[in-house]
Amino acid sequence: MIGDIHQRVTRSSVNSLAFFSHSAYVASFEPRDVSHALSDTNWVNAMHEELENFERNHVWDLVEPPPNCRPIGTKWVFKNKQGEDGMVVRNKARLTFAPVARLEAIRILLDFAASKGFKLQQMDVKSAFLNGFIEEEVYVRQPPGFESASFPDRVYKLRKALYGLKQAPRAWYARLKSFLLKSGFVMGSVDKTLFLLSRGGDTLIVQIYVDDIIFGGSSHALVSSFAEQMSREFKMSLMGELQFFLGLQIKQGLEGTFVHQAKYTRDILKKFNMGDSKPMTTPMSTNTALDADEDGEAVDQKEFRGMIGSLLYLTATRPDIQFAVCLCARYQASPRTSHRQALKRIFRYLKFTPELGLWYSSGSSLSLRGFSDADHAGCRIDRKSTSGTCQLLGTSLVSWSSRKQASVALSTSEVEYVAAASCCSQLLWMKATLSDFGLRFGRIPLLVDSTSAISVAKNPVLHSRTKHIDVRFHFLRDHYEKGDIDLIYVVSANQLADIFTKPLEFDAFTRLRGRHIIIVIGGIVKGLYLVTFSHEA
Known part of the structure; x- marks a missing residue:
């Protein structure tokens, strides 16, 4: 009966290209372990949903363990999925390991879509890795907290890939690729996560990033048909217009698309206690000359590497900090006070410019x-x-x-x-x-x-x-x-x-920065510079 309800909801969502209906209540915390999760009804429901997906996809069979069987241990992995506003929208097990698109490919798609004037949509494949078939014989133990009362000593024999298996990403990608190719899509000659469909004079573009799929095209009918086709083959969450992807905030409008990480910027400023720091107008002083500084005082390596990692992720939409972050990253093996000061200046610069991002013009x-x-x-x-x-x-x-x-x-x-x-x-x-x-x-x-x-x-x-x-x-x-x-x-x-x-002086830095990125305040585009160069420039 639960499966029938999900199917009816899915069909309804597909027809309207609206959001897939999830539980109205979610837990705001991430459990420390399975016993912690079992104490909360919302997380128990999330685990039940995962096991229902296993049954629906015929992932395994409960069998007597064969002689000399060494079953793989199972482990629950808990993760909250957040929306653009930072609110928890779903309790789920995060999926890992799969062929992924390069960030350049994502930005190329965003620019291309903006120039052609079509809106990109987003869908999420529920329990993506459970859709991939495996050829090897694999046995796993029963999930903690959900062991069979009648057959507690039995193990599950896998029919399909399971999270954490080395075969899982390959199996899922192979299944999805096979389905798309049979549906008439052509795989990109360079980017193997890009699929294109031409029908008449219309084009549909699909970009895959693990279990997240971005798609859009010149025909609304073609886009709707693809959404229905995917939902018939896989269990999908249709998330509507692309707005929040891999931590990137995306705003699609008539004049173009703006991509930024303002929320993430505020989060890391808070995480590293830099929210009340004094703002700086450039990420690095022209007088900064970093070296090994072997006589300098050593600082916490773990914290330093955490700050570097957070900033490197931010460079996905902030080319203005690319050089400064990469320079500081050279000293992760033995960070000193001078290196940490240079790193803190980048955070102070982010305090000054939290909402900078990339602009892809429709023109x-x-x-x-x-x-x-x-x-x-x-x-x-x-x-x-x-x-x-x-x-x-x-x-x-x-x-x-x-x-x-x-x-x-x-x-x-x-x-x-x-x-x-x-x-x-x-x-x-x-x-x-x-x-x-x-x-x-x-x-x-x-x-x-x-x-x-x-x-x-x-x-x-x-x-x-x-x-x-x-x-x-x-x-x-x-x-x-x-x-x-x-x-x-x-x-x-x-x-x-x-x-x-x-490092550049303020005037030179802001001039070049203005040719790369823009700032949006209150939804109004500010400081956009469009420049062209002739061959004689």
């Missing part, structure tokens, strides 16, 4: 271009240089990096050449990915503020002087000659990648 032209820059011998310990790159789709930033180079460079030309090679590699990946969206590009502009680095790639006469450069970087020259990219000089003032290579 974007979807042209592709990249910027690369480098800081020669910037590391005070090993004198290695830092590469900074960023890639834009139309007027929107979708990919960026700040990374220390692998070897010491002998000249500024070499470090700029190496940085440009890294940018070229990312542009080629994006070009291949965007071809699945039906976008085709000729020579992709790669803007560099070093004429000597451009000459190394263009002028065969200079090749004899660059034999010491690792051969893997010379593919930049090859792709220039093939016509895949076009190396263009840009004056340093217009070099957008400069923000990823070194």
